[in-house]
Amino acid sequence: MDVDAYLDRLGVARPAAADLATLRHLQERHLATVPFENLSIHLGEHVVLAEDALFDKIVRRRRGGFCYELNGLFAALLRELGYRASLHAAQVFHADGTPGPPLDHAAIVVTLDEPWLVDVGFGRFSRYPLRLSGVDAQPDPDGEFLLLDAPHGDVDVLLDGKPQYRLERRPRPLSDFVPMAWWQSTSPESHFTRSLTCSRPTSQGRVTLSGDKLIETVDGVRNEVVLPTEAAIRTAYRVYFGISLNRLPTPPGESPLTPGALQPDTAVQ
Template identity: 70%
Template structure:
C-alpha cells in the first residue's frame, strides 16, 4: 500500500507513534474526507473486497464506499502504520429491535492500552474511537455512546440509547465478508439497492445526496433541495463530495 498517498487523501501527516491520539486524528479525518456511499451498486460497478482494488477506488479515484470497503481499507492502513487492528463481524439492529445476520457490518477493533472501536463505515456514527471496555457513557460530537455486554461474549454499541450493532469478539479476514457484501449489493431486500446515496459529516451537521435530493443538516435543522437535472446532480457529487462521475447513478 502507498501509505503516503492514503494519508495525503486524508490530509494528515504520518503519525510518529501508533497511539490513541493518532487513531483519533485518522478516524476523524477519514470520516470528514471519504464519503459513505453506495454508488457502485447503482453504476453497475463490481465491489471487490481486495486491498489493492479498494485502494484504487478510495485513494486513487477518490471515491467512498460502504462498510466492507471503508473499514476494510482503513484497517489495512492502520496495520501499515503499526496499529494492532483487526476486522470484526457485527449484526446490525433493525428498527424493530431484532438483529440482522452475521457479517451484516464490518467494524474495526484496535488494541492499544485497551481495545478501541474505530469505525469509518457506518454512516452517522461516532466521529472518534470508542473504548470497548468502558462502563460509562462516552460523549462524541455525534451523540452519547454506550458499550454493553451482550450474550456469548459479544458487545452491543448504543448511540443516544438506541442499539446500533452487536460486535463479535473473533477477528475476521476481509474476504469473509464477501458473501454478505454481495447480498447487500444485489438483493432487493438490502437497503443499499433501493437508491444511490452519498454522505459526509460537516462541522455542524451533515450533507447527503440521495438520488436527486440534496439534504443539508446544520445544527439539527434539515434543508432539502430537489436537483432538477443530471448535470446538477453530477455537479453536487463533485462539489460536495469530491467525486467525479461521467453519469448519474
C-alpha cells in the same frame, strides 16, 4: 500499499506515533474526506473486497464505499502505520430492536493499552474511537454512545439509547465478508439496492445526496432541496464529496445498465 498516497487522500501528514491521539485524528479525517456511499451498486460496478481494488477505488479514484470497503481498507492502513487493527463482524439492529444477520456489518477494533472500536463505514456514527471495555456513556460530537455486554461475549453498541449493532469479539479476515457484500450489493431485499446515498459528516452536521435530493443538517436544522438537472447533481457530487462522475447512478428499482429516469440537460450549467 502506498501509505503516503492514502494519507494525502485524508489530508494527514505521516504520524510520528501509533497512539490514541493519532488514531482519533485519522478517524475524524477519514470520515470527513471519504464519503459513505453505495454508488457502485447503482453504477453497475462490481464491489471487490481486495486491498488493491479498494485502494484504487478509494485513494486513486477518490471515491467512497460502504462498510466492508471503508473499514477494510482503513484497517489495512492502520496496520501499515503500526497499529494492531482487526476487522470484526457485526449484526445491525432492525427498527424493531432485533439483530440482523451475521456479518451484516464490518467494524475495526484497535488494541492499544485497551481495545478501541473504530468505524468509518456506518454512516452516522462516532467521530472518534470508542472505548470497547467502557461501561459508562461516551460522549461524541455525533451523540452519546453506550457499549453493553451482549450474549456470547458480543458487545451491543447504542447511540442515544438506540441499539445500532451487535459486535463480535473475535477478529475476521476481510475475505469472510465477501458473501455478505455480494448479497448486500445484489439482493432486491438489501437496503443498499433499495436506496441510493452518498454522505459524510461536516463540522456543523452532515451532508447527504440521495438521488436528486441534497440534504444538509447544520446545527440540528435539516434543509432539503431537489436538484433539477443531471448537471446540478454531478456538481453536488463534486463539490460536497469530491467525486467526479461521467454518468449518474441509476435510481433504485431500475437496471444500472439502462438510462435512468432523469432527463439529460439541455444546456451546460
